[in-house]
Amino acid sequence: MSPAELKRAAAARAVGLVEDGMxxxxxxxSTAALFVELLGERVRAGLSVVGVPTSEATRVAAEAAGIPLTTLDAAPDLDLTIDGADEIDPQLRLIKGGGGALLREKIVAAASRRMVVIVDGAKRVETLGRFPLPIEVVPFGLVATTLAVAAALRSTGCAGPLAVRKGADGAPFVTDGGHFILDAGLSRIPDPEALGRALVAVPGVVEHGLFLGLATGAIVAEAADGQPRIVTLGAA
Ligand SMILES: O=C[C@H](O)[C@H](O)[C@H](O)COP(=O)(O)O
Structure with a gap:
């Protein structure tokens, strides 16, 4: 089975969690985009929901799918967030931000009573860190911030290269919030909570891609005999 087929299976299961009025x-x-597409089918069939997108890309996709949208300011208490992840560990701790949307994603997840993660089985790890950790920083003082981030990494037992994420044109990738992303290739993160605390203490760091204590459940689609097999973690 391809990763895309597994992602679709996880997204399809998640659509079943959505109730009228949510x-x-x-x-x-890419996984959340499949959820948006499938949710749009249910909306066109009569389901009444309102969505808060976590990126401009998702806003465009949700509008195209016919999903009514609002802002987090107009609906600051959400019932359920469905989102993908780059890594998930057995404690439902996540690395997110491979697509650069981690800041809005974290704000929206924190404003939700439930956050259910949809992933293919390849995203499951015992220890976070194989996926480079995205760290969102303001462009001003980039070199000083990078040095301080490197010190924060060392102070929590992490080591590895730090690189400014580049776009297809070779220029720094700019997030929806107008910030840059540092990707930290750490291999393993021995203490994600300590690293999270150290990173938010660095002036210039806006947010990091460790989602700790936010996910309430996960839907994992694994390949089993050529078919997707759904494994749920937590409350999903
Ligand atoms: O910034 C992007 C998000 O955190 C994504 O949810 C994450 O990168 C997973 O994306 P995908 O479903 O494409 O693997």
Whole structure:
């Protein structure tokens, strides 16, 4: 089975969690995009929901799918957020931000009573860190911030290269919030909570891609005999 087929299976299961009248956080990335597409089918069939997109890309996709949208300011308490992830560990701790949407994703997840993560089985890890950790920083003082981030990484037992994420044109990738992303290739993160605390203490760091204590459940689609097999973690 291809990763795309597994992602679709996880997204399809997640659509079943949506109930009439819900206020939804709509995640970002290829898996969340499949959820938006499938949710749009249910909306066109009569389901009444309202969504808060976590990126401009998701806003465009949700509008195209016919999903009514609002802002987090108008609906600051969401019932359910469905989002993808780059990694998930057994404690439902996540690395997110591979698509650069981590800041809005984290704000929306924190404003939701439930956050259910949809992933293919390849995203499951015992220890976070194989996926480079995205760290969103303001462009001003980039070199000083990068040095301080490197010190924060070392102070929590992490080591590895830090690189400014580049776009297809070779220029720094700019997030929806107008910030840059540092990707930290750490291999493993021994203490994600300590690293999270150290990173938010660095002036210039806006947010990091460690989602700790936010996911309430996960839907994992694994390949089993050529068919997707759904495994749920937590409350999903
Ligand atoms: O910034 C992007 C998000 O955190 C995505 O949810 C994450 O990168 C997973 O994306 P995908 O479903 O495309 O693997």
């Amino acid at each position: 206020r939804l956080g709509l995640g970002t990335g």
